[in-house]
Amino acid sequence: MSLLSVENLVVHFPVRRGVLARTVGHVRAVDGVSFAIPQGKTLALVGESGSGKTTAGRAILRLIEPTGGRIVFDGVDLASLDGGAMRRLRKRAQLIFQDPYGSLNPRMTVYSVLAEALAVHQLRPRAQRRDRVYELLELVGLPPETADRYPNEFSGGQRQRIGIARALAVEPELIVADEPVSALDVSIQAQILNLLDDLQDRLGLTYLFIGHDLSVVRHIADTVAVMYLGRIVEMGPVEEVFTRPIHPYTKALLSAVPVADPASNRHRILLEGDIPSPLNPPSGCRFHPRCGDCRAECKTADPALETVRDGHQAACLVHAPRQ
Numbered sequence: 001m002s003l004l005s006v007e008n009l010v011v012h013f014p015v016r017r018g019v020l021a022r023t024v025g026h027v028r029a030v031d032g033v034s035f036a037i038p039q040g041k042t043l044a045l046v047g048e049s050g051s052g053k054t055t056a057g058r059a060i061l062r063l064i065e066p067t068g069g070r071i072v073f074d075g076v077d078l079a080s081l082d083g084g085a086m087r088r089l090r091k092r093a094q095l096i097f098q099d100p101y102g103s104l105n106p107r108m109t110v111y112s113v114l115a116e117a118l119a120v121h122q123l124r125p126r127a128q129r130r131d132r133v134y135e136l137l138e139l140v141g142l143p144p145e146t147a148d149r150y151p152n153e154f155s156g157g158q159r160q161r162i163g164i165a166r167a168l169a170v171e172p173e174l175i176v177a178d179e180p181v182s183a184l185d186v187s188i189q190a191q192i193l194n195l196l197d198d199l200q201d202r203l204g205l206t207y208l209f210i211g212h213d214l215s216v217v218r219h220i221a222d223t224v225a226v227m228y229l230g231r232i233v234e235m236g237p238v239e240e241v242f243t244r245p246i247h248p249y250t251k252a253l254l255s256a257v258p259v260a261d262p263a264s265n266r267h268r269i270l271l272e273g274d275i276p277s278p279l280n281p282p283s284g285c286r287f288h289p290r291c292g293d294c295r296a297e298c299k300t301a302d303p304a305l306e307t308v309r310d311g312h313q314a315a316c317l318v319h320a321p322r323q
Contacts (some may be wrong), residue, residue: 003037004174008032008068008070009033010068012026031278033227035225035232042222046212046217057178060093093173095175095176097163099183110149114274120158136168168199172205174205176210186203229281234314235305236311248291248316249291249317285298285317302315
């Protein structure tokens with residue numbers, strides 16, 4: 001059973017100009033995204049900067065209000081909840097931020113950061129909060145005495161552990177991890193990924209993992225969804241997508257992943273130009289201006305995700321034509 005189901009999620013931001021601030025267009029940051037995550041599993045959203053993956057993650061938690069679509073969490077449509085109901089539900093769905101430096105208040109001790117979540121959601125009496133903070137720190141691999149220190153006294157990896165502890169403080173079931181290791185050194189990245197894996201096994205957590213480093217995604221995800229300009233262009237089991245990619249964009253991303261063998265003759269696919277503006281996306285297939293396999297029909301027909309193999313979908317008129 002899916003803990004989270006996203007159906008045709010849309011997030012458009014109005015563009016206003018002039019003295020009267022008239023709406024002259026919309027930035028189509030997320031434009032019809034659908035996926036589901038079974039309980040206890042990890043789905044990774046990947047893509048270039050500007051693909052809409054972070055906006056999608058925040059819209060799912062309603063930190064950004066979606067323009068359209070349904071977000072069903074454990075049978076409840078989040079779009080139907082008012083402010084009070086959404087606040088109560090948020091203790092079941094939390095966010096790990098990308099920046100371990102900017103996401104912690106420098107004026108608050110670690111104890112204050114973690115105890116604040118307990119107080120807001122009334123999860124522990126005041127007398128029991130310090131013991132719970134110690135439990136959370138030990139859970140993420142930090143000694144209890146760090147509770148009375150300030151964020152500037154920690155390394156980036158330690159700060160991200162504190163951010164993870166803050167997300168765990170309210171005992172969530174779903175965690176949206178927004179590029180949680182991209183700001184860390186490679187050796188520290190491995191430690192944090194192993195920690196997330198361990199926490200998932202111990203606590204039964206469900207992850208929506210947002211990232212751009214495909215080697216990281218392959219380590220942690222069960223399913224991967226590749227986003228381009230607000231839409232998912234390929235989705236499937238992580239090993240299936242990595243070993244048998246279908247969409248030209250996915251192939252280009254995978255060709256850029258470094259390999260350990262310096263003698264490897266793997267062909268590098270270089271994409272021309274930058275990702276187009278979501279304010280005025282191309283007609284037809286949104287990837288066609290950068291695609292080496294583009295045909296005439298790609299410029300006019302907008303492909304939908306089609307199942308090519310069991311659980312493996314792609315939106316491409318050339319490589320995944322409609323049956």
